[in-house]
Amino acid sequence: MKSKLIVSVHYTHSNARSILTQAFLEYFMNLNPAPAFIGIGSDRHLLDCLGPMTGTMLEEHDHSIMVLGTLQEPWHAGNISHNLREFRNRYPSKPIIAIDASIGEDEAPGLIKLKMGPIKPGKAVHKNLPVIGDFAVTALVGNRVGKPGFSTGKKISLADVYGMSRVISDAILDWDRESQAQLE
Numbered sequence: 001m002k003s004k005l006i007v008s009v010h011y012t013h014s015n016a017r018s019i020l021t022q023a024f025l026e027y028f029m030n031l032n033p034a035p036a037f038i039g040i041g042s043d044r045h046l047l048d049c050l051g052p053m054t055g056t057m058l059e060e061h062d063h064s065i066m067v068l069g070t071l072q073e074p075w076h077a078g079n080i081s082h083n084l085r086e087f088r089n090r091y092p093s094k095p096i097i098a099i100d101a102s103i104g105e106d107e108a109p110g111l112i113k114l115k116m117g118p119i120k121p122g123k124a125v126h127k128n129l130p131v132i133g134d135f136a137v138t139a140l141v142g143n144r145v146g147k148p149g150f151s152t153g154k155k156i157s158l159a160d161v162y163g164m165s166r167v168i169s170d171a172i173l174d175w176d177r178e179s180q181a182q183l184e
Contacts, residue, residue, distance in 0.1 A: 003117035003136060010110050011139065011164045020137075020171035021178070023114050027135065028097070029179055035095040036087070037172060038132065039069030040121045042076045047141045050101040050161050051075070054137075057169035065176055069099070077127050084130055098133030099168060101161075104143040109156045111140040112164060139164040 007023040009016045028035060039055030041048040055070040068087070069075035075083050087094075098119050104111065118131040119138065141156050141164075 003115035003119065006114040006116055006135075008111055008113045010108065011112055011160075011167045012110060016112065016167050017171050017174065020112065020114065020167065021174040024171060024175035025178060027114070027116065028175060029182075031095045031134075033091075033094055034066070035097045035134070036066040036068060036091065037097045037099060038075055038087075039067070040075050040080065040098055040100040040119075040132065041069070043071045043074050046158055046161060047156065048076075048101055050139050050141065050165055051099045053161065053165040054099050054168050057165055058172060061169070061173055064180075065172065066094075077122055077129060080121060080129055080132070084132055095134040096132060098136045100136065100138055101141045102138040104140045106143055107140055109140050109142055110160060110164065112168060113138050113140075137168055139168065 006027060007019060009019045013019070037055065037058060039051030039053070041051035043049055043052050049071070051069055052071045052074040055067050056072070058065055058067045059070055068083070098121075100119055100121055102113075115136045115138065117136070118133045119136040120129065120131050121127070122129040141161065
């Protein structure tokens with residue numbers, strides 16, 4: 001289950017949103033049917049709320065995009081297996097774009113990555129959860145620094161998580177607008 005890195009950009013980079021939008025346009029345009037965006041994580045933990053926060057931001061601004069995993073209805077360790085089974089029963093061929101927080105090896109927190117292929121949620125905390133996604137958008141909220149667990153290195157704040165979620169959701173909304181315009 002090796003994912004292929006497509007793009008990596010720090011959320012504070014002045015062109016982060018447009019870099020992600022261009023990558024989404026290149027890789028998501030020919031997905032048929034249109035993909036579902038699934039925010040993975042918990043609404044109860046700062047370092048794990050990126051996926052549901054991004055899902056909520058998307059849900060608030062655009063109802064043409066299929067969004068699952070929000071702060072109100074998160075896809076987390078306790079329900080992801082059941083939710084994914086239900087989703088696949090209902091939408092067997094719908095592509096999934098998984099959105100999740102991640103822990104890196106020695107990279108700086110704040111890095112947003114788009115990868116082709118699935119991710120394994122909960123891997124950093126040794127949870128045995130199903131792989132999910134045809135593509136994955138991940139954002140680094142911490143890194144391993146020679147310890148068995150992980151450390152955030154620099155302290156990550158809610159403002160950082162919000163900023164990463166905002167860049168990701170805005171890029172997805174830009175992709176949707178541009179792809180809709182190209183269809184007209």
